[in-house]
Amino acid sequence: MQIRCGRYAELHCTTNFSFLQGGSHPEELVVQAAALGYTAIAITDRASLSGVVRAHAAAKEVGVHLVIGAFVEPVDAAPLVLWVANKKGYANLCRLLTTGFLKQGCSRKCGGRNKSELQDHGPRCLLTADEVAAHAEGLLAGLPLARLLGSVELAAVSIREWQDRLGKKIYGLAEVAMEGDDQERFEKYAKLSHQTHVPLVAAGDVRYHCRDRQPLHDVLAAVRHGRTIDSIQGELLSNGERHMQCVEQVVERFSMLPDAVDRTLEIASRCTFSLDDLHYEYPHAVVPPGRTPKDYLNDLAWKGARKRYLNRVPGKVAGLLEHELSLVHELGYEAYFLTVFDLVRFARQRGILCQGRGSAANSAICYCLGITSVDPARMNVLFERFVSRERQEAPDIDIDFEHHRREEVLQYIYQTYGRMRSAMTAEVICYRLRSAVRDVAKVLGFSLDRINQLARILDVGDSAEQLPERLTESGVNPRSESGQRLIMIVKQLIGFPRHLGQHVGGMVMTRGDLCELVPIQQASMDNRTVIQWDKNDLDEIGILKVDCLALGMLSAIHRAFDLVKQVGGPCLTLATVPAEDPSVYEMISKADTVGVFQIESRAQRSMLPRLKPACFYDLVIEVAIVRPGPIQGDMVHPYLRRRQGEEMVCYPSQEIREVLEKTLGVPLFQEQAMRLAVVAAGFTPGEADQLRRAMGAWRRTGVIHGFHQRLVDGMVSRGLSSSFAEQVFQQLKGFGEYGFPESHAASFALLVYVSAWLKAHYPAAFTASLLGSQPMGFYAPSQLVRDAQEHGVTILPVCVQGSEWHATLEVSDKSLHAIRLGLEQVHGLGETIGSRIGQARKSGRFVSVQDFTRRCHATQSQLLSLARAGALKSLAGDRRQAIWDSMERTPEPGSMPLFEVGGCHGLNEMKSGSGEVVNLPIASPLEDVLSDYQTSGLSLGAHPLQFIRKRLSQLGIVAAVTACTRAEGSRVVVVGVVLSRQRPATAKGIIFLTLEDETGTMNAVVPKAVWQHCDAQDRRTPVLMIEGRIQRRGEVVHLLAEQLAAWDESDTDGPSLVGLPRMSRDFC
Secondary structure, eight states, rough: OOOTTTOOEEEEEEEEEEEOSSSSOHHHHHHHHTTOOEEEEEEEEEOOOOHHHHHHHHHHHTOOOEEEEEEEOOOSSSOEEEEEEHHHHHHHHHHHHHHHHHHHOOOOOOOOOOOOGTTOSOOOOOOOOOHHHHTTTTTTEEEGGGGSSOOHHHHHHHHHHHHHHHHHGGGEEEEOOSSSSSHHHHHHHHHHHHHHHOEEEEEBBBBBGGGGGHHHHHHHHHHHHTSSSGGGGGSOSSSSBBBBOOOHHHHHTTTTTTHHHHHHHHHHHHOOOGGOOOOOOOOOOOOTTOOOOOOOHHHHHHHHHHHTTTTTTHHHHHHHHHHHHHHHHTTTTTHHHHHHHHHHHHHHHOOOOOEEGOOOOOGGHHHHOOOOOOTTSSOOOOOOOGGTTTOOOOOOOOOEEEEHHHHHHHHHHHHHHOSSSSEEEEEEEEEEEEHHHHHHHHHHHOOOOHHHHHHHHTTTTTTTGHHHHHHHHHTOOOOSSSHHHHHHHHHHHTOOEEEEEEEEEEEEEEOOOOTTTTOOEEEESSTOEEEEHHHHHHHHTOOOOEEEEEEEEHHHHHHHHHHHHTTTTTOOTTTTTTTHHHHHHHHHHOOTTTOOOSSSSHHHHHHHHOOOSHHHHHHHHHHHHSSSSHHTTTTHHHHHHHHTTSOOOOOSSSHHHHHHGTTOOOOOHHHHHHHHHHHHHOOOOOHHHHHHHHOTTTSSGGGGGGGGHHHHEEEEEEETOOOOOOOHHHHHGGTTTTTHHHHHHHHHHHHHHHHHHHHHHHHHHHHHHHTTTTTTTSOOOHHHHHHHHHHTOOOOOOOOTTTOSSSSEEEOOTTEEEOOOGGGSTOOOHHHHHHHHHHHHHHHOSSSSSHHHHHHHOOHHHHHHHHHHTTTTHSSSSHHHHHHHTTTSOOTTTTSSSHGGGGGGSGGGGGGGOOOOOOOOOOOOOHHHHHHHHHEEEEEEEOOGGHHHHHHHHHTEEEEEEHHOOOOOOOOEEEEEEEEOOGGGGGGOOOOEEEEEEEEEEEEEEHHHHHHHHHHHTTTOOOEEEEEEEETTEEEEEEEEEEEEEOOTTOOOOOOOOTTOOOOOEEE
């Protein structure tokens, strides 16, 4: 057969979606195939189709035929490379992989692994040869002959076993890699082909697109084995030839088997399937018998409208409903709306707080169905932001549920649609700088101490470019051989997939079997399954998902409503909280918003006194304005100046006034950008939505530039000045970083108002609910408790005689409601023992530590956790005595092996046998406070800084409250406990710190140069000293840092804060 030079199809490629086994991205392999002139390329990852969508998009772009396949390893037969020939074959491959992943007992801890799989943490795909054969229709198979060990006769047996099952679908992959025995291998392959009549096919067993990736591939292999590279030399590839070769080299290499090269084209031509052939069908809605989805949705929407508006549906809303229902019917989206309605109905029947948000809040249908809470009669909604005829893209509805009850909704979906027709969307967990450095340094043989030191020094905002500097700081020479290898490989590894995780809430449902669209595998959490594609893959293929998200604030609000009712307050819902309360806006305008949803951050609290919200729409603006889009588009300061009357508002036309009047001529929302494009530049609604999509493509910030000339020309042609047009474009370009749709901001603003109302009128209930919903928000429990105390709320300590698991309300001596801290505050104590304590207390108060231990069946570790946290003081008198008494219990066997040697079975045997009372020294107040922070993260005693204030004053260090009174430009030095560190993406490297002392908090602005000059260990210290100058902007005060360092106590004999744990919540 004549070889057609320049024509070859590579049919065996492993990408980095065979996690830790491939050295290139799918896109890199596809692009390289095009560059080398390949006719086709097959992506054949190990039991995975996770990378095929990315490969598909790249193949369409470069014009290479993509063959989809997978590498499978049956437990009772030789491994195979499977190729998809047609749509039936694709469905069978997906179902086959699903069968292997979901098999009973197939888990992440599946036994029986060989040494080469020790660190392969992903779920296993357990298949038999018969299962492969049962799913063989529409598939072709290649048997990697190099993996058939032993004699020709034994190898022939393995081939015949597959031939008996697959017949003529089976080929023999003749793979060589210039390992010194190529000729011997070719001779063996030829003998096997002669004896078994299996057709031979050339293949490269490709692991990376170019030779330069071999060192990275070696590192990945070592990570997979959990050993150093030097210790697994025998497991590594012998050379770098597993890269993609030019066609001429392939032809020359396979000159002994010339038909094998042409046969690659034969197989590629038989594999005609493309992902474009997939047709996603949304599942049939839950519709009553005898009703159509269209009629049922119409009926529900109008019935909901009459209920919402008390049978007085405004003409505006009626018109919106008619328009939306017509478009939904035209596009066939009724089932989607009805599915989401069913989920919301289920949640509300179970008493689960939920709320739709995102672009769905632009829909009058969603409001009337009770999915969202944004009233279209009060807001200018834009349905095309949500559903567009021109977009050819399904709507996307996000629903927030209480975070601790969201699982009930997910399981309802599984029960309603079935495990084979519903699953969670995957999230590809990729290497970042710190994880890449850890793994690479470990396999290169760096000591564990050095690795930990380097990981601590790395700053979250660092990129690979800062790695040489960080290596130097940790004592590693970046110019050394090991340093250079580390830097080179880390740079390549960043962004590589590490494993598949779960999306935060995206659920996919299908009419047919989902497992024929994409493989399904077990998730890390029990009773969950996950598909092998992430949200971007779904968007590329056009598959709908419903985002069932967990929101801690909804849990907190629900708890607060319950607590308010328990203490005799009104029965509240999101809809019945009194609206437009002036006292609430007064509190918000003072930035008194610790714990309030969305407006508690440093940036928001700095904005509030300047914006001074006075109505609900002001909250909508507040939520949206402190975002990267408005900041990058230079919209914040113009808006504030106009709001404060410092700048005139001018509108070039009446049409533009109608779009921008609510935001004083500044486009703060995506909907405004869309309307501007229509009224000022002549865009159609569909084209305006394309502009919106460009603004939303914030991962690719250059996309919006394609609209520049169109926007500017359109505005100029309508009589607007070119300067105005350029100004508008620059503002809209900011949305390329991230900007809120107005509807989304309005949905969040409702929760802002409700949480602020609760804080203003029921601060005890509000704080207790926040404590019971941790972790969430910017502030740890210690700051929430302090804020409540400053609002006059009495806080009672954790106590086994009175505490439930979550914080509760009690009547204090002043007949006001006090917060009793919950047992959840005790570090190391599980909810199970917490529940047992509450149950045991129902039969009477505990009379001693021994009585408590007996009735609650507490282990010694649980007793010690409670004693150290002060929760047993009521039984023992003080903390130290409680700790001593808790040691009287015999430890669990095996928990203290040193004391069990020689027959000593517990600490109690080391105590005095005379029964005498042991007089323990009383702990100092500072020791008590430090113990509180160490065991529960907060203290109801003095603030730690109070104990060293005398020393601080001697050094000229002022308290936070004093610093805040100093004049603009004054130089001050402050010391405080670090509450938070933030590095916003829009801040150009600036770090924002919040410090706390016994008098209050101080916000510090740390320039990039100052932060980098600070010792890496000091950046993470719990107590920080900052020297700088005061900046005043109206009521907002900041400290512009010029120098910072850890608080040094080495030269003093006074009170020491050594032992104070780090408590900051970092967002950088």
